[in-house]
Amino acid sequence: MGEKKIHNKESFLKNISLQLGRSKPVQVERPVWKHQPQWEVHKGASKQELVEILKKQCMLNHTDFYETDSDHLTELIEDTIGKYEGKSAAVWEDPRFDEYGITEYFNEKCSDGTFSYHRWDPKLGEQNIVLTEKADVGITFSDMTLAESGTVVLMSGNGKGRSISLLPVTYIAIIPKSTIVPRMSQATREIHQKIEKGEKVVSCVNFISGPSNSADIEMNLVVGVHGPIKATYIVVADK
């Protein structure tokens, strides 16, 4: 394969142009779409209305939902870890953990040796996966939150490992209230606009709507398949 990264392109595309009965266009303008119903969804809803929509959808997604302020956030995390009988946690390397006092809370919680936590560290390489796989609870912040579908959007990079929201058997997402938007359209528009400005999209964008599930056996819904079996989303007033 060597250095060449793209193989067989010319003949493959030429065949398509031929079938379409013209030569390959030099430039294609994306049309102004005649129909754009996505912008009507929860149009004009206030932030608090979006929180209510999010809450309702989380219940449908088998996701536990809480709303709190920054003073009570660590209490709620403590309760949730307790509910999950968690003895260990894995978290992102994300400054928000420090800002909201969660790092401090964990350091204290670990001091008596009954609890351990792993903070993602790109320098540790594969070791991150090993430690995260062993953790009982994975915790991340949400980068954008979609009310309609009860979804947290996680952008990888800078210490925000993909495994944290995936490998542990339970998952907690912390949602700063300011990150809530009506639906997926607002998130993808932001990504699109960044690309138009020449910015790089991160290597992995995850849209996550609750715990993993499957209906492959006789169409019976089973919550908890390859990803987390339980999930809690916590909306917190911004600091």
Add this chain to the structure above:
Amino acid sequence: MPMKIGTEEFNSRVEKGINDGFMREAVRSAQGRLYERRLNAAEELGNWEEWRNHGEEIRRHTLENLDYYLEQLSDNVAERGGHVFFAETAEEANTYIQNVVKKKNGRKVIKSKSMVTEEISMNQALERIGCEVIESDLGEYILQIDDHDPPSHIVVPALHKNKSQIRDVFREKLGYLNTEKPEELTLFAREKLRKEFLSADIGITGCNFAVAESGSISLVTNEGNARLATTLPKTQITVMGMERIVPTWEDLDVMVSLLSRSAVGQKLTTYVTGLTGTRDDGDGDGPEDFHLVIVDNGRSKILGTEFQEALHCIRCAACINVCPVYRHVGGHGYGSIYPGPIGAVLSPLLGGYENYKELPFASTLCAACTEACPVKIPLHELLNKHRRRIVEEEGMSPAMERMAMKGFQYGAGSPVLYKIGTKLAPLLTTPFVTEGMITNGPGPIRPWTETRNLPEPNKERFRDWFRKREREAKTDG
């Protein structure tokens, strides 16, 4: 598994399906549930037609400029450190994938669900070079463990199996000791497969939609297996049918929303993952090496023809879930990994009339599929175009269908199965009619009429008969 499944003739496949009581009940109940969920998900939006119109215009524009967008995609993938291989045939795709695996000394591949890899028989190609291939979608895993039983539905592949059959397969092949409860079966599979994920060298996925503007691929799942396959192994290979692409992330939103609602009635599936190139510095997980294989395998022959819209398909299975014929014969009856109305349109295009000439006739032309399609593919019209071609150009159809088609061309009648199979009614059907019912139907409906009687044409319309039969079934049950 190639696109064509089994070697049985069409009529005996149909007969087998119709006589499989459990399968038919499973299909009936799955169709009912999926139909209802899709309807609710569509209705709650209040402007579903607008969404369908938008989906259609995006698909149309993309396919009309497919060469342009594929070039943009491949340039962007390369820009982000990935490799792109354009494969005109299944063999070219498999050879490339084999070479990547060999180069990596790959011993174990973990796969998430992908129809196109089934279509090109990729698993067999990898097994031939001594590589173990493990399916990780729960449904696909069950089928693989059960000696490669073929899928019968594109979204719920093991739809034809019940939980005690699955328990028996797990017991016999994997030493499973628990009950037939879906929760216990699923937990068992989770634990088995987690070990495989952690030890696999290579992850192979399909692609729901690639995004041209950034060289991204997207994966839409509920189980999370596609996330594991793209997070843990060092090498990722993604195989996509060449038409599975959108111009931008904004268009991705619309297509994923249509797909989630139409396939499973969810606003979004639990996981929608957009992946771009290899892992970035500072990521700590994700693939170090990424290969995108873009497959033609007969698709380009459809471009520029009256069947081009078949390439608009987003594989949601909504058409399958409303199809009265699928309901009765099940997925295996079609003899293709692509069953139902879209399968009856696509399979002859990709696999040739010589293999699939019966499929366009295995339809009532009731148009429920066209109505259900989130991107407005005129499926029943395309089926009719196939019929005309088969009869007029290929001269391949059995005598009965040929005569019936002649009749159809004259008739303006309502779209019903036996009006197509036997549109010369009552003239043609008279020999099969006993007291106003067809008891020994011709061609593909013969096995069907062996277990039930079709009403004589012109007296009761198919949809009315079907509805009445459903009602009776409900009151019986």
